[in-house]
Amino acid sequence: MTTIEGLDVQKVRADFPILTRTVREGRPLVYLDSGATSQRPRQVLDAERAFLEQHNAAVHRGAHQLAEEATDAYESARARIAAFIGAGPGEVVFTKNATEGINLVAYAMSNSSIRTGLGPESERFALGPGDEIVITELEHHANLVPWQELCRRTGATLRWYSITDEGRVDLDSIELTERTKVVAFAHQSNVLGTILPVAELVRRARAVGALVLLDACQSVPHMPVDLGELDVDFAVFSGHKMLGPSGVGVLYGRAELLAAMPPFLTGGSMIELVRMEHTTYSAPPQRFEAGVPMTSQAVGLGAAVEYINDIGIDVIHAHEIALVRQAVDGLAAVPGVRIIGPQDLTDRGGAVAFVVDGVHAHDVGQVLDDRGVAVRVGHHCAWPLHRRFGVAATVRASFHVYNTPDEVAALVEGVQAAREFFGVVS
Amino acid sequence: MTTIEGLDVQKVRADFPILTRTVREGRPLVYLDSGATSQRPRQVLDAERAFLEQHNAAVHRGAHQLAEEATDAYESARARIAAFIGAGPGEVVFTKNATEGINLVAYAMSNSSIRTGLGPESERFALGPGDEIVITELEHHANLVPWQELCRRTGATLRWYSITDEGRVDLDSIELTERTKVVAFAHQSNVLGTILPVAELVRRARAVGALVLLDACQSVPHMPVDLGELDVDFAVFSGHKMLGPSGVGVLYGRAELLAAMPPFLTGGSMIELVRMEHTTYSAPPQRFEAGVPMTSQAVGLGAAVEYINDIGIDVIHAHEIALVRQAVDGLAAVPGVRIIGPQDLTDRGGAVAFVVDGVHAHDVGQVLDDRGVAVRVGHHCAWPLHRRFGVAATVRASFHVYNTPDEVAALVEGVQAAREFFGVVS
Amino acid sequence: MYQEIILDHYRTPHGAGLREPFDAESFQINPTCGDEITLRVKLDGDTVSDVSYETLGCSISQASASVLTDLVVGRSIEDSMRVLTAFQEMAQGRGQVEPDEDVLGDGVAFAGVARYPARVKCALLGWMAFKDAVVRTAQTQDAAQTQATRDPEEAQP
Amino acid sequence: MYQEIILDHYRTPHGAGLREPFDAESFQINPTCGDEITLRVKLDGDTVSDVSYETLGCSISQASASVLTDLVVGRSIEDSMRVLTAFQEMAQGRGQVEPDEDVLGDGVAFAGVARYPARVKCALLGWMAFKDAVVRTAQTQDAAQTQATRDPEEAQP
């Protein structure tokens, strides 16, 4: 295992209180489930607490000092997060999670499709029968079901790129058409670890005038991402997967698109003028943030970005890739283990899913859990992808900056132990 | 000022770190803006932190020990909150705030109105031209704009009860009809403090077969509320107004209704079976909780309910009513001050809004702020109500368990000072 | 959790495979992991005369289905429902419910599963399918009878 | 924040009330508090010859509109836009921007407002209305000219 320059993992681990605990009768916790949710460093917990103990108030509503300070903290967090992803602050909308972000776009589109009372600027978001939304077969349910429902509401058709045996997008499987209105896909698969060919998919979408939504849940927390450079129209990610709080996520939207898009959730703080008969809406990002927002959580996410910046997102990425290399090599060497996803580390990030011949994923997971190794088992909210590979469930190990080579070794040993326990050792 | 039996306000105040801070060059903070957002006691901050430092994981997804503990903590919080409001745990849906809760119901209704692919059970939520939604003129924008938008989407008509000069609902102003499908109203006005006649409004709604949604944002945090007994169909409230975290709210729905209602946000954790072509959904409450939820915030809200229970919600209510009495009497005695809302304390809770002749609300608020007194100025997200009373903006003081008679006295003095400063003393 | 009894049933499941004839079939799925079971019930009057099944699942769900056939085949519907209730109470009891070996036989081996909430669904998957199938037999019989009096030709289960 | 100059303008606002004739009118509202201003601009060639307004707002927004009329009436559009930019920079400068009294006159009294972010919108409300109205005069003139060459009868502002 190569040591990554500039990263002292033990020092990092000391920032994460939960990593010192034990599970299942005294075993040290080996947390390999950051793809589901990451842990939080002290710095993030402290930032949120300091906000709540000193500055908490309703933002964008009050004129007293606390309200000013709270608004400041909230908007500074937005600016910091925007800079982190190569966006303008006005292009960052806070949502409760990435799922809400995708639903926001899908509902704004069906709202646009009901033209009563709307201006011409929302026309580009309108859909109807014959129009198409294109995704891929590897998507997380969050980037699949909202589009199915949008199609149900508008009469549009859902189509998808299929996935090759190597776990890559089969770019020849379908062709976009003039009727393709949205192309939505994951930046990195939460199961296979595959990094999708963003530039090529954007090029194809642009060629037919379709909007592009990038599900960046598994990329923004783990590698440098510049959304402006990637030239996507929308992107989403969640705070809880990037060392930040739960209850906060981000929808990125190009300024020009957010300005033209009708609202989704409506209520306080997103209005311009309200009468019983009719309401007009404020400019983005406020237009998309109805109600009292997840204030302290946004502040916490800002602190998470600062924490990541202090380490360096490229350092984190290099560290994780080294762990993936070790995991893929280690697991592939265990007889009967089949890795689902690319073994080649080109365009591949940190999620390693696998099956063990003769031992169900749940049972592998249980044996690992009894040894203190926390992984995820099941379909990982990507059921169609599992069906594609002919498996009901896989075991998935996923990493973040705090994981160590020793932990990966514990994973590989645990898988061997599971095979022994269930008597499938050859 | 009467002392409320069993309440030691100084002891309570010691639980709230923010209350010890000073503002505007050393003045003690007098926080009278709990109607916008309340402050959090140490116990709530500690509970959330303990969860994050010991049990944090993705809920309802993992099979390892942390995931089990996190799921347990999350579901125990749900059960505790349900018990607090007289509901079953399956009737409590976690949302990001009350605003999302109302939007959830409104969007579930427009989703029902597009019948493609739905079963007969969702028919009762479907709307079309000629159908009516009824609210009142005193609603918060959160309980107005989502219904305007629902009407835009479905062709239904929005109607409303008007408000009397005393700030009460004028029950004779409109009649419900067989076409009335929803009656939605605040339990307590966030501006006037008026408590609405729930039983009578429910009776009228039932008589025409309409669904009832109660906006309980300003009641659940301040007085005993048993939603089962009130016999409403839906209710919403926010954690941040009841000593709990931001980023979490509750939608209550009668079990039978939630079971029949189609989903709103879609994605992970709310599905039963997912194929690329078609998805089926899980039972409530999960059906309405797409994506990784606000886990630690739900735990924090559970701790807030425990904190409130330890003091006693009736004790809190009595304490606040005493403060309201003092504020109404004190302010009414200042020449030129007009209280907007009932001066009579029958069916009235803790928000005191007023205007000062010759001094704009913003200027009153500024003078108060300079003295350390934090109140809210403006339309408090109830613009039509302000228009109804012929004022652009009011000053609003609102209370919670940690406020004291001295703080109310500081408010009254500050208002007098504002009059002197702007030279309108008679 | 992995009692020897469970591993035995997992390695040599009793009554596995789908058989004909049957009165009703149920398909159940565990949404969190995608595990599946298809289970058939054949009644002989009021007695469960056969249970056959095909599972795609972990050791716990497979062993549980195997134990289920041991416990319910040959019993009356009423008795088998009593066993089901006892099994369910134990599995959902978070380790607090003392299982009765007289009622549950090999089923007591699953007491340990109750301490792993995420696995309780695995242990119950077959039982839920059994319950559902029994309900369906009742419905099919009702339907068959109602139909029979009206139009014998359409009375196919 | 409440400088004596501000209070003076508040108590005796300059140029208040709506007057005719005017070339364009703008209505602006502050969504957080509901404050309103209606502001009219009359141009004489390139010079701002009158600004008249009606406000429903706090002392800051009223005084700011009063100072605005002092600062822009009699100036060229270009000059008045320069003043506007300076005023805006000061108001949004969070107390970090040193105002130039030569440019801003009584406007410098609003420097303190910059330290109260929630009040910045109040101070700017009138200025935003002025900017909008000036843009509208340009549009109306363009429109009038375009119209004039085509159909003189329709060329009403």
Ligand SMILES: Cc1ncc(COP(=O)(O)O)c(C=O)c1O
């Ligand atoms: C009566 C009432 N309804 C709804 C809301 C909206 O609550 P939130 O902004 O937390 O969604 C509030 C508070 O802002 C309120 O006071």
Ligand SMILES: Cc1ncc(COP(=O)(O)O)c(C=O)c1O
């Ligand atoms: C690729 C991907 N997309 C979307 C999501 C949904 O994120 P959340 O549940 O935080 O909304 C996840 C994680 O669960 C994910 O990994």
